[in-house]
Amino acid sequence: MRRRGGIGDGTAFRDLSKDDQEVVEERVIYSLNARTEDFVIGEYKGEHGLFTRRRLAAGHRVGDYEGETTDDAEHARRFPNGDALYAFSLLNGYQKDASDPTCGNHTRFINHSHEPNATALIVEGSSRVVVILKTGLAKGSQVFLDYGNAY
Secondary structure, three states, X not given: OOXXXXXXXXXXXXXOOHHXXXXXXXXXXXXXXXXXXXXXXXXXOOEEEEEEOOOEOOOOEEEEOOOEEEEHHHHHHHOOOOOOOOEEEOOOOEEEEOOOOOOOOHXXXXXXXXXXXXXXXXXXXXXXXXXXXXXOEOOOOEOEEOOOOOO
16 A cells, blocks of 8 residues: 555455454444544644543444545645645545645544554545544543554
């Protein structure tokens, strides 16, 4: 996967392990509408991040990764040095760019970890990206995605 920077491992539902699929299928029905009041943008070690305001179960929907959808050529024009901090590769020649805070939402503050507690699912045939917790989180926990091998 070619990455210039940004968020998301591009996991499709069908690529999740059977156990993760069962968790998502079981819990997503209870969390169809992400509630931004479940999360707070905070700071830890000098970096912004997304933190839980209460205990949340595995399968809880963090929200849709929102931003302007651009093609790879436009993305390269905007970020010639590869310094896109809030971009999500859709793996189909397009990017979700949440650099402009008026286009993005709380999910743009999810940081990277090689041991993530959330996953991003690209809705097939669309530019929609849904972030779902892979594990339950205690109040005050930071939400992490795996941005990929380049990080």
